Structures are given as structure tokens and as C-alpha cells.
Amino acid sequence: MASMATPTLKNPSSLSLSSKPRLPSPLSAAFPNTLHFPPSHPQRRRFLIITASAASNKPTVLVAEKLGEAGLELLKQFANVDCSYNLSAEELCTKISLCDALIVRSGTKVNREVFESSGGRLKVVGRAGVGIDNVDLSAATEHGCLVVNAPTANTVAAAEHGIALLAAMARNVAQADASVKSGKWQRNKYVGVSLVGKTLAVLGFGKVGSEVARRAKGLGMHVIAHDPYAPADRARAIGVELVSFDEAIGTADFISLHMPLTPATNKMLNDETFAKMKKGVRIVNVARGGVIDEEALVRALDDGIVAQAALDVFSEEPPKPDSKLVQHERVTVTPHLGASTMEAQEGVAIEIAEAVVGALKGELAATAVNAPMVPAEVLTELKPYVELAEKLGRLAVQLVAGGSGVKTVKVSYATSRAPDDFDTRLLRAMITKGIIEPISSVFVNLVNADFTAKQRGLRITEERVLLDGSPESPLESIQVQIANVESKFASAMSETGEIRVEGRVKDGVPHLTKVGSFEVDVSLEGSIILCRQVDQPGMIGTVGSILGEENVNVSFMSVGRVAPRKHAVMAIGVDDQPSKESLKRIGEVPAIEEFVFLKL
Numbered sequence: 214m215a216s217m218a219t220p221t222l223k224n225p226s227s228l229s230l231s232s233k234p235r236l237p238s239p240l241s242a243a244f245p246n247t248l249h250f251p252p253s254h255p256q257r258r259r260f261l262i263i264t265a266s267a268a269s270n271k272p273t274v275l276v277a278e279k280l281g282e283a284g285l286e287l288l289k290q291f292a293n294v295d296c297s298y299n300l301s302a303e304e305l306c307t308k309i310s311l312c313d314a315l316i317v318r319s320g321t322k323v324n325r326e327v328f329e330s331s332g333g334r335l336k337v338v339g340r341a342g343v344g345i346d347n348v349d350l351s352a353a354t355e356h357g358c359l360v361v362n363a364p365t366a367n368t369v370a371a372a373e374h375g376i377a378l379l380a381a382m383a384r385n386v387a388q389a390d391a392s393v394k395s396g397k398w399q400r401n402k403y404v405g406v407s408l409v410g411k412t413l414a415v416l417g418f419g420k421v422g423s424e425v426a427r428r429a430k431g432l433g434m435h436v437i438a439h440d441p442y443a444p445a446d447r448a449r450a451i452g453v454e455l456v457s458f459d460e461a462i463g464t465a466d467f468i469s470l471h472m473p474l475t476p477a478t479n480k481m482l483n484d485e486t487f488a489k490m491k492k493g494v495r496i497v498n499v500a501r502g503g504v505i506d507e508e509a510l511v512r513a514l515d516d517g518i519v520a521q522a523a524l525d526v527f528s529e530e531p532p533k534p535d536s537k538l539v540q541h542e543r544v545t546v547t548p549h550l551g552a553s554t555m556e557a558q559e560g561v562a563i564e565i566a567e568a569v570v571g572a573l574k575g576e577l578a579a580t581a582v583n584a585p586m587v588p589a590e591v592l593t594e595l596k597p598y599v600e601l602a603e604k605l606g607r608l609a610v611q612l613v614a615g616g617s618g619v620k621t622v623k624v625s626y627a628t629s630r631a632p633d634d635f636d637t638r639l640l641r642a643m644i645t646k647g648i649i650e651p652i653s654s655v656f657v658n659l660v661n662a663d664f665t666a667k668q669r670g671l672r673i674t675e676e677r678v679l680l681d682g683s684p685e686s687p688l689e690s691i692q693v694q695i696a697n698v699e700s701k702f703a704s705a706m707s708e709t710g711e712i713r714v715e716g717r718v719k720d721g722v723p724h725l726t727k728v729g730s731f732e733v734d735v736s737l738e739g740s741i742i743l744c745r746q747v748d749q750p751g752m753i754g755t756v757g758s759i760l761g762e763e764n765v766n767v768s769f770m771s772v773g774r775v776a777p778r779k780h781a782v783m784a785i786g787v788d789d790q791p792s793k794e795s796l797k798r799i800g801e802v803p804a805i806e807e808f809v810f811l812k813l
């Protein structure tokens with residue numbers, strides 16, 4: 214009849230490291246893994262050893278590629294900074310297990326092996342730049358590692374380099390320079406073409422693409438663009454017409470590439486697409502080498518379809534010295550210099566240092582690449598609900614009878630906010646965390662919650678119950694139901710056969726307000742004993758005095774009943790864990806039909 218939760222359950226309070234102060238950020242709940250390991254977790258042991266030997270409890274940031282001084286200074290105020298450039302893949306994998314964060318540019322492959330080698334310690338990868346094609350985002354997400362980038366500080370530098378290559382290519386600057394330096398004076402050989410009046414097709418009309426377009430218009434070019442996701446009004450605002458891909462490549466005298474490298478853009482320019490281009494087209498690539506099939510480009514150059522190309526980026530960097538493309542007479546090359554101005558590098562370094570420090574503090578970075586970006590003010594507002602969500606998940610899963618696999622969870626949010634004004638991703642992640650962590654060794658955070666749920670075959674469906682009234686508070690209540698399982702506390706089952714717990718936030722504190730079909734009201738602090746009893750006088754006193762005799766402090770008691778003198782559920786909040794003996798004594802009270810002790 215009476216039952217207790219398994220002793221292996223983890224308690225969030227046991228997750229915090231006493232040697233490491235809790236960070237003051239209100240958002241640390243979203244990234245509890247940045248600070249907390251349960252006592253049994255191997256990572257905790259390693260962490261303690263490292264902090265002890267480092268004689269400080271600062272996190273360690275590995276900076277694997279050259280970063281501007283201002284960014285390094287920011288990092289050093291918060292972390293131990295290890296600047297180790299030119300690491301081999303093997304060295305990186307060895308070092309990474311001692312690091313909480315890694316900062317790279319485009320020259321470091323942060324692949325699955327890196328995340329696996331980190332042993333769970335790596336919390337954040339900062340890409341000091343835009344393109345994150347060198348970071349295995351799936352592996353990062355699976356390992357609960359946040360990836361942030363610095364998306365704005367090098368935009369102008371990349372655009373200026375695109376324009377520099379465009380002009381240099383059209384006037385054969387690089388070839389003529391090499392010729393003069395070799396003692397020649399070939400004025401007729403290096404006659405160029407003019408830019409004014411020519412059509413430039415910008416492929417990828419994002420930050421860099423639109424800055425290139427703006428500058429090209431200043432040079433008197435007719436600019437068109439192709440970007441399936443760009444808003445037409447942004448293009449119109451700078452006098453650029455958005456056209457189809459075929460129209461762009463079919464009418465352009467010059468093509469400038471500015472899309473990210475993704476499976477969809479990989480080798481976008483290939484034999485087939487070169488064949489659709491205007492004969493004599495000139496191509497600039499400051500995006501990524503992989504968006505061009507480089508062998509096809511050599512063929513297109515040799516066939517006269519492409520008159521010239523100017524390339525800052527290559528599918529393999531550095532390219533082989535004898536690469537036909539690099540050595541081609543009509544190709545101008547630079548060694549991935551798009552972002553390399555003094556100004557951009559200082560800006561990027563500050564942008565990435567701030568993002569990495571913020572993430573290590575448990576804040577959500579506005580430049581998160583593999584996690585929902587939730588604005589800081591929304592997070593502050595949601596904080597008590599985040600806590601409520603995790604605790605309801607923890608309670609619900611502890612009510613499941615051993616052996617029943619948890620597969621189907623239904624979450625209902627009662628809110629008067631319109632759907633587009635109420636983002637549930639953070640709450641869903643925390644419910645997932647609450648459900649999964651007590652029954653596994655996996656650590657769940659906002660980054661890996663959906664992935665972990667999917668991997669475990671846990672299906673979480675969400676519904677909103679729209680309430681009338683003022684949308685001042687984001688949420689009235691959260692209900693978590695687990696279907697197709699048995700409960701070790703039969704009274705937790707709803708009329709429709711699911712384990713059901715419901716809670717709300719009162720004065721900023723999460724409360725449990727419903728168990729099964731019983732209304733209760735107990736603040737979700739400490740731990741909880743739920744008892745079902747015959748509703749009769751003196752029950753609160755009886756159980757209270759057993760706990761008092763055992764020196765267990767009761768923080769809250771609440772009784773919910775179906776009807777007077779029938780069954781009632783008593784919820785008792787306790788500060789300390791009662792001994793087995795006191796739980797046994799509670800179970801022996803004749804009027805108590807069942808009870809369960811739940812850790813929060």
C-alpha cells in the first residue's frame with residue numbers, strides 16, 4: 214500500500230556544487246549544467262580536481278584561434294584563458310576535456326570527436342565569426358553544448374572584401390601586380406572590364422549580401438538578388454530587385470555569393486548551373502568554398518562560360534598549392550581574409566567573449582545557434598514558471614510505478630496570452646528535464662531537451678487552454694499528465710487514467726495545486742509527502758506529530774477532499790528528508806490508505 218520513491222532519485226539541491234558559488238543570474242535555471250553535477254557523476258569528480266589544482270574556481274576557456282585583445286581581456290575577468298593556437302585535431306581532443314568553453318574561428322573543425330572527448334565538461338562553443346559550418350551542431354546539441362556565434366561584427370569587413378575582390382578582378386589588379394614585380398610591363402594584356410552599368414546578382418541577401426548590394430549600387434551597378442528567405446521590403450529599401458535563382462544567374466554579368474554553407478547550398482554552383490549563366494560571367498565568392506563545385510568552376514573557366522573568378526574561400530582550407538583553381542590565370546585568390554580587418558577582429562572578439570561569458574554564467578545568449586533565443590526580459594518573467602515546470606516534471610515521474618515506461622506526456626498551459634505572445638520552449642525543456650533526470654544519468658538543458666526526449670522515445674505534446682482575463686501574468690497554471698502508466702500513488706490518477714499534477718505560481722513561488730482529481734495547495738520547496746486518507750478529524754495533527762517527533766520540519770500542509778468525511782489527499786511539505794522509520798509510522802496510521810514521499 215504505502216510506497217516510497219526509489220533512493221536513486223536525484224534532488225536538484227544536491228546538484229549544486231558547494232565549492233562553486235551559485236551564479237546570481239536569474240537565468241541560471243535554464244543552464245543548470247553549467248554549474249551543477251550530482252555527486253555520483255564522474256564529471257563532478259573531474260571538475261573538483263581541476264578547480265582544486267587550478268587554485269581557483271573559474272571556468273577554463275580554450276581560445277584555439279587568434280582573438281582580438283579586447284575579447285581576451287573580457288574573458289580573463291571571468292575565466293582562466295588558455296590561448297593555444299594551431300592545435301592538431303588530436304591535441305584539441307586531449308585539451309578539451311579540461312575546458313568549459315572553446316572559442317574558434319573558421320580554421321578549427323569542432324567535430325563530434327571533440328564533443329565526445331570533452332566528457333561532458335564543454336558547455337559552450339563560441340564561433341568568433343558568422344559561419345558555423347565548421348562546428349558539428351548536431352553533436353553539440355546531443356551533448357547539451359551551446360553554440361554561439363558573433364554574427365554582426367564582421368559584416369562590413371566581409372562586404373568590403375567582396376567589393377575589393379570585385380574591383381580587383383575586373384581590373385586584373387593581382388595578376389598585373391605579379392607581372393610588374395616580375396619585371397614585365399604588359400599594359401595590353403591587363404585591360405579590364407568596367408563595373409558601371411553592369412548587372413550584379415547577389416546570391417544570399419543577408420547581412421553581408423545587402424551591404425555588398427548597397428556598395429555596388431554606389432559604383433553604378435544594376436543590382437539584383439536571389440534569396441528565398443529575404444524580405445522583399447528590405448531589398449526594395451536599397452533599390453534591389455529579388456528574383457529567382459535562374460533569373461539571377463541567367464542575367465548577371467557578375468555574381469557575388471553570400472549564403473551560408475548548408476546541405477542545401479552545397480555545390481549550388483555546378484556544371485548544370487554554370488551552363489545557365491551568361492557567357493563571360495565573373496564570380497566573387499566571400500561566402501564558403503563549398504557552395505561552388507570547384508572542379509566544375511575550373512571547367513566553366515576553361516570553357517569560357519566564366520571569364521574570371523575571385524575567391525576568398527575554398528572547400529578545403531588551405532587549398533592544395535597545386536590546385537588547378539588557385540593556379541588558374543583568371544582566378545584571383547585571398548586566404549579567407551573577409552573578416553580580417555583590425556576593426557572587425559576587435560568587434561568579433563568582444564561580441565564572442567560577451568556571448569561565451571554570458572553562457573557560462575547561465576544566461577541565454579542572444580546569438581545562440583542551437584538553442585531557442587529567448588529575450589532576457591521574457592526569461593526574467595518566466596523564471597518562477599521555469600522552476601514550476603521542472604518540479605512538476607519531477608513530481609509526475611516519481612509518481613510512476615516502477616517498471617512502467619514513461620513515453621507519453623501531455624502538458625497543458627492555462628494562459629490568457631495569445632499563442633504568439635507565449636513561448637513554451639523553455640517550459641517544455643524544463644518539464645523534460647524534470648521527467649528525464651530523476652530516472653536516468655542524462656543531463657538535460659535547454660540545448661538538448663528536445664533531442665534527449667526524442668532519443669528516449671518520450672513524446673511530449675503541448676496544449677494551451679486559453680483563458681479570458683488579463684494577460685498580465687504569462688501563465689495561470691501548468692498541468693503535466695503522464696499517460697499509459699500505473700502510479701505508485703493511485704490517487705494521482707485522473708478520471709481519464711493519466712497521472713496528473715498541476716501547479717501555479719503564487720507570489721513568485723511555485724505551488725502544487727492538484728494531484729489526480731484532488732485540489733491541494735503546497736509550495737514546491739523542500740520535499741513532499743502525499744497521503745490519501747479517510748477524511749476525519751485529527752489527521753493533520755497525527756501525521757504532524759510523527760514528523761515533529763522525528764525532528765522533521767513541516768513547511769506546509771494542505772488537505773484536498775472529494776467530499777466531507779470521504780477520501781482526502783493531504784500534501785505535506787517537509788524541509789528535511791524523513792527517516793524510513795517515520796515514513797513507516799505514517800504508513801501505519803490506520804486512516805492512511807496510501808502515501809508517497811517525493812523529492813523535489
Ligand SMILES: NC(=O)C1=CN([C@@H]2O[C@H](COP(=O)(O)OP(=O)(O)OC[C@H]3O[C@@H](n4cnc5c(N)ncnc54)[C@H](O)[C@@H]3O)[C@@H](O)[C@H]2O)C=CC1
Nearest residue numbers: 343344371417418419420421440442472473499500551552
Ligand atoms: N570570408 C569571410 O571571411 C566571411 C564569410 N562569411 C560568410 O558569409 C555568409 C553570409 O554571412 P551573413 O550575411 O552575415 O549571414 P546572414 O545569415 O545574414 O545571410 C545569409 C543569407 O543567405 C540566405 N540564404 C540561405 N540559403 C540560401 C539559398 N539557398 N540561396 C540564396 N540565399 C540563401 C539567407 O536567407 C540569408 O539571408 C556566412 O554564412 C559566412 O559563411 C561571413 C563573414 C566573413
Ligand SMILES: O=C(O)C(=O)COP(=O)(O)O
Nearest residue numbers: 318319320342343344552
Ligand atoms: O565569419 C565568418 O563566417 C568567416 O568566414 C570569418 O572567418 P574567420 O573568423 O576569419 O576565420
